[in-house]
Amino acid sequence: MQRYFVDHDAVNMDQREVKITGDDVGHIAKVMRSSPGDSLICCDQDGNCFLVKIKQIGKDHVLCQIVEPIGEDRELPVSVFIAQGLPKGDKMEWVIQKGTELGAFGFIPFTSSRTVVQLDAKKEQKRLERWSKIAKEAAEQAHRRRLPTVSPVHSWNDMLKLGADYDLALIAYENEQTTSLYEKVARLPKDKKILLMVGPEGGFSEKEVQEAVANGFQSVMLGKRILRTETASLYGLSCLSFYYEQM
DSSP: OOEEEOOGGGEETTTTEEEEETHHHHIIIIISOOOTTOEEEEEOTTSOEEEEEEEEEOSSEEEEEEEEEEOOOOSOSSEEEEEEEOOSTTHHHHHHHHHHHTTOSEEEEEOOTTOOOOOOHHHHHHHHHHHHHHHHHHHHHTTOSSOOEEOOOBOHHHHHHHGGGSSEEEEEOTTOOSOBHHHHHTTOOSSOEEEEEEOOTTOOOHHHHHHHHHTTOEEEBOSSSOOOHHHHHHHHHHHHHHHHHTO
């Protein structure tokens, strides 16, 4: 069943109604060719999801009646944020799309010493809009309850300050030979926040790893092979999913 994400103020629990606006109106009316009486799933920003039935399809909104809340939860038991060194081409789109499918709670693009891509304010805004749209579509397809956040591009100094905000802050480093991802999460219970930082093409410099560790990050290896930047975060998410959901 098709799923749509809405803002807080779109849900009226007193009237038991949900009002869908924006681009989703055209998708419902023209792409899905839905009609009054058809059922949808709507999720708000807190992860509350509802089975609804369409009451009215207008030019700029779709009004739905709430039938019942949906209790099924497909979210990871831990909140995993992916800090991704800004890669070349459309690799960031791939990371966001597949990372959303794998359960990432949010994405933080950043620049570091080996970052090739440089975005001015106008280009960054356009990229953020596209990345957010990709995250939304992927979350709907994967039947997520929550819409992952996509943060503005951070500088390296901004990233170093984030380590203290998480229960576990990790930096994936190809020269790490002893400490595995498993070792770091083995003692971390569910319902915690994890930040996994992955470098751009070329990885991190030794100086950057030292700075990150000095600011609360812990260096880990992601298996025995060298991974591409767009593969590393997805590998990490897959490992965390297996550990917390299946082990």
